[in-house]
Every structure is written in structure tokens, then in C-alpha cells.
Amino acid sequence: MDYLTELESKTIYVIREAYSRFDRIGMLWSIGKDSTSLLWMCRKAFFGEVPFPIIHIDTSYKFKEIYEFREKYAKEWNLDLKVARNDRAIDAGMGPDKGAKLDCCNALKTQALKDFLAELQLDAILLGIRRDEHGIRSKERYFSPRDEHFKWNYEDQPPELWDQFKSSTEGHDHLRVHPILHMTELDIWRYVKKEDLPVVDLYFAKNGKRYRSIGCACCCTTVDSDADDIDKIIHEIETTDVSERSGRAQDKEDAYTMQKLRALGYM
Amino acid sequence: MGKRESMKIVIVGHVDHGKSTLIGRLLYDTGSLPPDRMEVIRKTCEEMGMPVEFAFVMDHLREERERGITIDTAQTFFNTPSRDYVIIDAPGHKEFMKNMITGASQAETSILVIDVDEGVQEQTKRHAYILGMLNLKKNILVMNKMDLVDYSRERFEEVRDEVTAFLKRLDITPSYIVPAVGTLGENFAKKSDKIPWYDGPTVFGALDALEKDKDISEKPLRMPVQDVYEVEGKRIIAGRIESGKLKDGEELVLLPEDIKVKITGVLEFNRERHSAEACESIGITISDDGTAKRGDLLSDPGNRPRTGKKIIATLFWMSPQAFDIGEKLTFRANTQETPCTVKEIMRRIDSSTLDVIEDNARVLKENEVGEILIECEKPVSFELFRFIPELGRFVLERGNDIVAGGIITHSL
Structure with missing residues (x-):
């Protein structure tokens, strides 16, 4: 299966x-x-x-x-x-x-x-x-x-x-x-693709930046990325060495x- | 992408034999530790005035780090070019056995870590016993800390023989036995030149070579009814297929009522389905839909499960409050639930030595194992654990707490 x-x-x-x-x-x-x-x-x-x-x-x-x-x-x-x-x-x-x-x-x-x-x-x-x-x-x-x-x-x-x-x-x-x-995180993105789920636009790169994790606007920062579609996001996560919540202030x-x-x- | 294989492994062994270091090594060598996470660990260790501790990758609770122990099970992830792995870390201390069992019960295979300098210890044995009980019989034995014995082949063989003799009593034969050093990475990603006398696979080689279990969908159909939902005038039976497969138009039997039914629809939201197989949480509609309820079991009519009130099982008692024979408990297996009493404890066993404490016992204490006879108030449908594990295991509840886990070895 x-x-x-x-x-x-x-x-x-x-x-x-x-x-x-x-x-x-x-x-x-x-x-x-x-x-x-x-x-x-x-x-x-x-x-x-x-x-x-x-x-x-x-x-x-x-x-x-x-x-x-x-x-x-x-x-x-x-x-x-x-x-x-x-x-x-x-x-x-x-x-x-x-x-x-x-x-x-x-x-x-x-x-x-x-x-x-x-x-x-x-x-x-x-x-x-x-x-x-x-x-x-x-x-x-x-x-x-x-x-x-x-x-x-x-x-x-x-x-x-x-x-x-x-x-x-x-x-x-x-x-x-x-x-x-x-x-x-990777499973979720593969699942989003498989089920063709909608996600908030903020996850997709604009001008070389995207959000990997979203919450309050003031406490989230972007990561450098050109991933502007799901396939690219999946590829990015497969190869990145930056952790998912690196942009979340409350972890720091x-x-x-x-x-x-x-x-x-x-x- | 979807075809990629994933494998869940639990890491067990005695306290300080190097479980956490081994996990750190697996993650580090596969590039699964992001530099920023490693940096946080480095900083925390610095603040605590200690060298960088790999164990902190899994031991995230402040209490764990300050006391230098693993309290609860945790899971983390890495992959090799051939597979995705889920690593389950299991606490080594005796007082956290319920956490170890919680972790191990979610695994498909295991790595048993042994410090070759110290050899087999109490928890090595107890953990091995749990592996046997959970049917995690395919495993890798990592003979760790070879550097402490100067990579001695003699010491390796001595400890290996001791462990394998013990494992044999539990019907466990390790698939691979690898001499290694977690802290230095000897025999992990590449073959160690310090251990030239060993010609088997490295730890990674051994992991990738472990085979997944045979497909459970080839076994007879067993689908416990989890719930029944009314959707747009239809009664949908919701449940997970534990073994076998089913398709539209097929005849089944509903147990324990023993009613013949026919599948009139296989349902998944947003997808057209006509069949389904083991592991799927699915919905079906059936011809006689008035009687099915949670706790019932849909089965292949030609190959039925065992049904009855009396069960012989091997039980691991997890609660600090001992248990007396005759006490009322709740038996829970898949979606079935019924009051029960333990009628006999034929043998009471010390899980770390496998010694029989007594025959015909009246009590079981924390971390002890019993061969027991249970009598349920209502008949239950089950299988022997060795035939279909998913239908051959259960927990006992006292009040609202799960206090024991068991596997069914015989029926009466």
C-alpha cells in the first residue's frame, strides 16, 4: 500500500x-x-x-x-x-x-x-x-x-x-x-499534493522568499526560497538543512x- | 514518491549503553540534523557547562537533560537513499517501562544496543523480552563501544554468545550483529578499518537490508466495526481493515451475531472505490445494516476468527499498583470492549531474568509477566497473536487507566 x-x-x-x-x-x-x-x-x-x-x-x-x-x-x-x-x-x-x-x-x-x-x-x-x-x-x-x-x-x-x-x-x-x-513536514506536503488540497498562498515563494510555517504575522519570518509551487516545495524540503520552525519567534x-x-x- | 518504503525502528538497550548516541549518529551521518537545531543543542550544553551531548537530540525535556536520562519515548525521522526511517527512542530505566512499551509497540523492527565493555545487563534482558512479546523478532544487535575494549574480537564474541543465547530463549535470532562505536561513527556510514576481522554490513547496511513484513492483506479478512454513521440516508460502517481485503458484492459474516451480509458499497470521500485492503480506514455499506455496531467484526465467512469468552495470554503488568486475581478489569482489543476477570495466573515471571517467580500465583506486580487465563463477560472475536497480530493483542484497563498489555497465545 x-x-x-x-x-x-x-x-x-x-x-x-x-x-x-x-x-x-x-x-x-x-x-x-x-x-x-x-x-x-x-x-x-x-x-x-x-x-x-x-x-x-x-x-x-x-x-x-x-x-x-x-x-x-x-x-x-x-x-x-x-x-x-x-x-x-x-x-x-x-x-x-x-x-x-x-x-x-x-x-x-x-x-x-x-x-x-x-x-x-x-x-x-x-x-x-x-x-x-x-x-x-x-x-x-x-x-x-x-x-x-x-x-x-x-x-x-x-x-x-x-x-x-x-x-x-x-x-x-x-x-x-x-x-x-x-x-x-514532508509527508504533509506530499499529502497536500496527492489530495490536491488548497493551502494559504504565503507558503509559496514570492521575490525569493516564502513562509515555511505560518502563525501571527509579527512573529513569523520568511526563508529564502524559489519554491513557488508544491513540487518545488517538496523538493526544497527533501534537500534543505534548515529546520521548519526556524522562522518562529516563540521557539527562540x-x-x-x-x-x-x-x-x-x-x- | 508514494511508493517509497518507510520503516519504524525502536532503539532499545540498557541505560548508558549508547542508545541516544546511536540515534544522534544515525541522524548526523544522514544529514538529518539541521545545523540550527545542532546549534541550539551546542548552546544549551555550553550553558550547562558540558560537552555537546548527542542525547539532547531526543531528550528534549529539561528534566531529562538535567538528570541525564530519557524519561519518555520520542520519535524522529531520517532517510537513506533507499528508505524513510522513523526512529523510536525508548527509555532504559526500569521506572519508565510503560513509556518503553508505548514506544516499542509502534515499531516494526528494532536495534538492541549493548555496551561490549559492560555486556548483558538487566534492562538488556527486559527490553529483549518486550521485543519478543511484541513480535519484533527481526532485529539488529549493535555491539557498541568497541573502542573501550580495544576492538577486541574475543570480547565481541564473548558478549555476542551471551546475548544470542538469551535471545534464543525468546525465539529471537538477530538478523545482523554489528560491532560499532556510536561516538566515533565506526561501522556506521562506512566500514571501520579498526575492525578488520568483521566482514558483515555496517549499521546502515544492516538497516537497509532488513525486509518489511509480509503483506497482511493476504490473510483472511478482518474488519472491526469502529462506528456507524448516517450520511445522506445511508448507514455507513466505518472501520479499518486489519487484515485481508474486501470488494463490492462480496459476502461477509458479521460477528458475534453471526449474520450473513453482502457488501453493497465501498466508500471513500471524494473518490470512487470498489475495493479496499488491509490498513485502510474505509467505509462500507452492507445489505443488512440494522444490526452492525461498534465492537462487531466483519469477517471472511469461510475463514472465521476464534470467538469465545476464555483466552490464554501472556501479560505484561505496567502499573505500580499490583493486581490481585479476581479483580474486575476491562478487556480492550481493537474496537471490542468488555468487563473481564483474570481467573488464573499459571506462571508469574520476572521479565529481566525470565525466571519463574511462582506457579499458580495470585498477584502480578509492576514489570512482571504473567501467563494468564482471562474470562470476558461477553464473547470476543480474536486470533492467536502469531497468526494475525492485529487481532491477537489487547490491553487491560483498571478504572480509566491502561495497566497491562497482552498477547493471545491460546484459546479454550
């Missing part, structure tokens, strides 16, 4: 397990290539109609292309789109220039998600993180419990064997479910920023 089909099949299995095990679930859609691929696999898992809300955490600092893409596909794919925003912090002036990036990510992403989960009372949320993105993410489980403070107890994670996952939230606040954990502050962020409930 085609290895991309095998990867997709595992993802769909995990999505269906989450849906079957938990009454109230949702999916976080950052509108990047990973969560858009995950969203596509949710559509495939349920034969077109995704039976749960799709949540966008909006920091208000995203690229305009991201907002356009969101509106277009939310409509075209008939999504139950919910936008989560920490307006109080935004109105109070929280932004990337105000203090440490850690604080901004915490207020505008993690807190926004906390408020929203409390409001929707979700048991489980699907997220498009991948093991090869970051060393801390490589330690994740498919089904990962979080407490009411969103803390991740990475020193004592539940065992996962043979696609048998943690199946209850008892004693926890909610579960994070990571259906594309096993896919790499110190060696453990990502661990701190994740321990506090960051995606």
Missing part, C-alpha cells in the same frame, strides 16, 4: 476513535498546512460533513491571507466555524511587542483556548501537531490528558499500545488528541520555551 494512504488511515482511525469515545469534541484549525490537512482528513473520516465545531484561535495578529482562507473554506466545506479570541487582553493592548513572547502566546492563544473550552465544555480537542516539528512535540501521545490549569504532566504520561488510547477524561479537564502526530527565546508553553497548555 501507498505509504501516504497508510499515514492517512492511521489519522482517520484516531479521529474516529476520538469521536466515538467523547460526546463533545472540537478541532483547532490554525489555517496552516498541517491543520488544514487534518481538517481534510476529518472530512474524509465522516464522508464530507464534519460533525463537530472547528475552532480558530484568533490573536488578531494573523496574516490577512489567513483570514481570507478561513472565510472561503469555512463556507465551501460547510464548517461549524467558531472563532476564539481573548478580546479583553487584546483591548488591554497585549501584543508581541509587549514583554516576552511567552506572555503574548499565553494570553492570546492559551487563555483564549481556555475560555473557549470552558464555554463549549469540550471533552477533547483535535490538534494538528506533528512529532518532527519540535523535540517537545516528539514526546506527545495521541491522546494526552490535561488538568484544569491545562497542565501537561509529561513526566507521567499514559501508556498507548496498539491504538488503544486513554478513553476517559475522569480526573482531567480534557484530552488533547493529535491525529497527525506521525506525519512529517530559550531552549525550554516550547516546553514551558506546552506545560501551560499551549498547542
Whole structure:
């Protein structure tokens, strides 16, 4: 069997397990290539109609292309789109220039998600993180419990064997479910090509620059690249020696920023 | 592109025998460590006042780096010209066995690392036992740290004989046994001139030479029902084909109800399908669609799985809270789930020595193995692990926690 089909099949299995095990679930859609691929696999898992809300955490600092893409596909794919925003912090002036990036990510992403989960009372949320993105993410489980403070107890994670996952939230606040954990950046791009998926234009090179990872406009930088179509991007990633998140500010502050962020409930 | 082969390997072995260094070496020699990632590691080590530590490639948690140990399993990726590899790192410490098993259960093959200077140690044996239990019987033995024994052929052979004798008891015969030095890269990317007496493949050569398992789609059809969805007036049975294949119009049997059904459609969103095979998460519609539910199994009618309430299995107990015979647990195998009790522990085994602790035991403690008889409340459909592994393995749950993993060895 085609290895991309095998990867997709595992993802769909995990999505269906989450849906079957938990009454109230949702999916976080950052509108990047990973969560858009995950969203596509949710559509495939349920034969077109995704039976749960799709949540966008909006920091208000995203690229305009991201907002356009969101509106277009939310409509075209008939999504139950919910936008989560920490307006109080935004109105109070929280932004990337105000203090440490850690604080901004915490207020505008993690807190926004906390408020929203409390409001929707979700048991489980699907997220498009991948093991090869970051060393801390490589330690994740498919089904990962979080407490009411969103803390991740990475020193004592539940065992996962043979696609048998943690199946209850008892004693926890909610579960994070990571259906594309096993896919790499290269797998995602090959999958985007195979399934002919739309992605935000920012990934394609213009004037010798492109974004390899997208998020808030202020905290993402471009990489040098002439890859202006999917085939060229695939070729670039096959041969590059620059890591994917090299353009992401929140990874840079110190060696453990990502661990701190994740321990506090960051995606 | 899609035809490229990928292989998942777990790296196991005793603490400090060089697992993380071996992984660092595999990544480094294949150019899979971006310079910027290496730079971050170099800086962190500098701040901690220590030489560059390859283990930090996998050990990302601050607690792991400060204590110099691997706490949890992690996965990383590299490729050779012939294949893509997923490396699964497994903690060596006894207290993190559940993490080691979590990692190893996702692998297809393994590298067992042994420090030739120290020889076989407790975790070498325990990890080897898990490999045997998980049916990871195709593996590579890397005899690491050859530099510490002056590349001595005699010492190599002595340790090799000790390990292979132990592995033989677990029915494991290593495909390759490679003398190597992870820190220096001897016998990794190219043949070491310090070990002229060895004429086998390098570590990379051995990896690329390992063959993938035979295609599971040649086995009889087994498709556990994962869920049933109503879509545009149709009841779609969703599930993953664990073995075999299916096509439009074929007759199947739905178990445990024992109802004959016919496939009326094979469905994938956005694609026209008429057939599907093992490993695919797919949807089908069937002639009698009123009864199928999660936990049922669709099978080839001419070659059915075993069905019953009593199962004989080998069980690895992972919880720090010991277990007493008669305790109510939940049996979970693929999408089936039922309350169960362990009726007998015929043998209680120490997983690091393979010594029988006692016959007819009443308790199993953390990291112990039991040969047990389980009785389920409801009948389950299963296979012996050695025939179709996907249908021959299960976990036990206590309350809401997975506490044990087992493989089915016999039925009654």
C-alpha cells in the first residue's frame, strides 16, 4: 500500500476513535498546512460533513491571507466555524511587542483556548501537531490528558499500545488528541499534493522568499526560497538543512520555551 | 514518491549503553540534523557547562537533560537513499517501562544496543523480552563501544554468545550483529578499518537490508466495526481493515451475531472505490445494516476468527499498583470492549531474568509477566497473536487507566 494512504488511515482511525469515545469534541484549525490537512482528513473520516465545531484561535495578529482562507473554506466545506479570541487582553493592548513572547502566546492563544473550552465544555480537542516539528512535540501521545490549569504532566504520561488510547477524561479537564502526530513536514506536503488540497498562498515563494510555517504575522519570518509551487516545495524540503520552525519567534527565546508553553497548555 | 518504503525502528538497550548516541549518529551521518537545531543543542550544553551531548537530540525535556536520562519515548525521522526511517527512542530505566512499551509497540523492527565493555545487563534482558512479546523478532544487535575494549574480537564474541543465547530463549535470532562505536561513527556510514576481522554490513547496511513484513492483506479478512454513521440516508460502517481485503458484492459474516451480509458499497470521500485492503480506514455499506455496531467484526465467512469468552495470554503488568486475581478489569482489543476477570495466573515471571517467580500465583506486580487465563463477560472475536497480530493483542484497563498489555497465545 501507498505509504501516504497508510499515514492517512492511521489519522482517520484516531479521529474516529476520538469521536466515538467523547460526546463533545472540537478541532483547532490554525489555517496552516498541517491543520488544514487534518481538517481534510476529518472530512474524509465522516464522508464530507464534519460533525463537530472547528475552532480558530484568533490573536488578531494573523496574516490577512489567513483570514481570507478561513472565510472561503469555512463556507465551501460547510464548517461549524467558531472563532476564539481573548478580546479583553487584546483591548488591554497585549501584543508581541509587549514583554516576552511567552506572555503574548499565553494570553492570546492559551487563555483564549481556555475560555473557549470552558464555554463549549469540550471533552477533547483535535490538534494538528506533528512529532518532527519540535523535540517537545516528539514526546506527545495521541491522546494526552490535561488538568484544569491545562497542565501537561509529561513526566507521567499514559501508556498507548496498539491504538488503544486513554478513553476517559475522569480526573482531567480534557484530552488533547493529535491525529497527525506521525506525519512529517514532508509527508504533509506530499499529502497536500496527492489530495490536491488548497493551502494559504504565503507558503509559496514570492521575490525569493516564502513562509515555511505560518502563525501571527509579527512573529513569523520568511526563508529564502524559489519554491513557488508544491513540487518545488517538496523538493526544497527533501534537500534543505534548515529546520521548519526556524522562522518562529516563540521557539527562540530559550531552549525550554516550547516546553514551558506546552506545560501551560499551549498547542 | 508514494511508493517509497518507510520503516519504524525502536532503539532499545540498557541505560548508558549508547542508545541516544546511536540515534544522534544515525541522524548526523544522514544529514538529518539541521545545523540550527545542532546549534541550539551546542548552546544549551555550553550553558550547562558540558560537552555537546548527542542525547539532547531526543531528550528534549529539561528534566531529562538535567538528570541525564530519557524519561519518555520520542520519535524522529531520517532517510537513506533507499528508505524513510522513523526512529523510536525508548527509555532504559526500569521506572519508565510503560513509556518503553508505548514506544516499542509502534515499531516494526528494532536495534538492541549493548555496551561490549559492560555486556548483558538487566534492562538488556527486559527490553529483549518486550521485543519478543511484541513480535519484533527481526532485529539488529549493535555491539557498541568497541573502542573501550580495544576492538577486541574475543570480547565481541564473548558478549555476542551471551546475548544470542538469551535471545534464543525468546525465539529471537538477530538478523545482523554489528560491532560499532556510536561516538566515533565506526561501522556506521562506512566500514571501520579498526575492525578488520568483521566482514558483515555496517549499521546502515544492516538497516537497509532488513525486509518489511509480509503483506497482511493476504490473510483472511478482518474488519472491526469502529462506528456507524448516517450520511445522506445511508448507514455507513466505518472501520479499518486489519487484515485481508474486501470488494463490492462480496459476502461477509458479521460477528458475534453471526449474520450473513453482502457488501453493497465501498466508500471513500471524494473518490470512487470498489475495493479496499488491509490498513485502510474505509467505509462500507452492507445489505443488512440494522444490526452492525461498534465492537462487531466483519469477517471472511469461510475463514472465521476464534470467538469465545476464555483466552490464554501472556501479560505484561505496567502499573505500580499490583493486581490481585479476581479483580474486575476491562478487556480492550481493537474496537471490542468488555468487563473481564483474570481467573488464573499459571506462571508469574520476572521479565529481566525470565525466571519463574511462582506457579499458580495470585498477584502480578509492576514489570512482571504473567501467563494468564482471562474470562470476558461477553464473547470476543480474536486470533492467536502469531497468526494475525492485529487481532491477537489487547490491553487491560483498571478504572480509566491502561495497566497491562497482552498477547493471545491460546484459546479454550
